[in-house]
Amino acid sequence: MASAAKRDAYTPESLLSVAVGVFNERGYDGTSMEHLSKAAGISKSSIYHHVAGKEELLRRAVSRALDGLFGVLDEKGAAHGAAIDRMEHVVRGTVRVLVAELPYVTLLLRVRGNTDTERWAMERRREFDHRVADLFQEAVAEGDLRGDVEPRLATRLLYGMINSLVEWYRLDGGDGTGGTAAGPGDASGESTSATELADAVVRLAFDGLRVKG
Amino acid sequence: MASAAKRDAYTPESLLSVAVGVFNERGYDGTSMEHLSKAAGISKSSIYHHVAGKEELLRRAVSRALDGLFGVLDEKGAAHGAAIDRMEHVVRGTVRVLVAELPYVTLLLRVRGNTDTERWAMERRREFDHRVADLFQEAVAEGDLRGDVEPRLATRLLYGMINSLVEWYRLDGGDGTGGTAAGPGDASGESTSATELADAVVRLAFDGLRVKG
DNA sequence: GTCTATATTACGATAGAC
């Protein structure tokens, strides 16, 4: 096995996956080009050969996350039927995208608005949230979701629950089918797939934590 | 009215409240001493007269947040009675502290672990989460909270919902009794007090979004 | 307690060889 350590040259895509990992560990602002070069195993100037700079990496990353999220709203399950069923589809789809594109969505949910790219990402995110809130409102009007809590507030709390996945969910297999419910500091190793996770979110959010009497 | 623009000299405390505001707008790593000096209206070197540096401001801020959160666990409502009632007390108390110490808790929930101070804060936060998860487990054992969703997972989702308040909740009165449910980009102005907010969280989390049949 | 001036280091980005 000659030259076993040889690695393919970077593309903007493959470099992105390295960069996003570092961004999520150190924070975007806390990451220097030096950090990126160390993590990628190439020099700073080599990175500039592939991308224009740090912000382009951020833009590519949040675009990927946003494409995934808006894609859920365009699925046929989100377009026809009772509003509550479309709502459940969107919730499950959001969890699916969060898990499938975990590092990209994580980065998206953490941008603060210091640059044009970040402000653009925040605006698109608000647009997504707004469309979900409209759907929630429809389900209230159809009598399936409760209206005694203000719909926008309820939507924010629901998505606060869903989005918090990125704070602790970690994939643990290379096949993309498994994950753990273990947080960064825990040693627990029980497995939770994206589907099981979506089941748990739907059950908790729609039916609550309390045991029914 | 002579010298109306005169302001009291800064103390570490009063400087902290300015700094935390900037940290939350720009992110801790994205905030320079220059940004802080502009916001405080004094020079960089004057800031160093009050505190040792940026990280001391961070340490003071997250300490205040952690003291508030752990304080809830020490209240008598969290110590006696059925586990589900103690759980509700802790949930309401967490919302109360989140709102009362909003900028400090916001900062706490955003630290990434780049410095010793941040790692210490993250460790104390995990300790808090662990104690809440234990309480949840008790309520499951007593038959009042559902056990078909893994308790640690359920606790994480519940606290994901609660903690997401810091992403959009803003006080809008100077009296500390009112607030809005409006996000940074919304123009809606409906008022939601901390108590009403806690009511909404408890109803949604414990009984779910769905209309009961 | 606040200032101006500055030391020192780290950053993002570029030049030019191979």
Place this chain on the structure above:
DNA sequence: GTCTATCGTAATATAGAC
């Protein structure tokens, strides 16, 4: 496509006058 060397800027922090 990758490297070393370096530019110009901005960062944290300190010195010393008032």
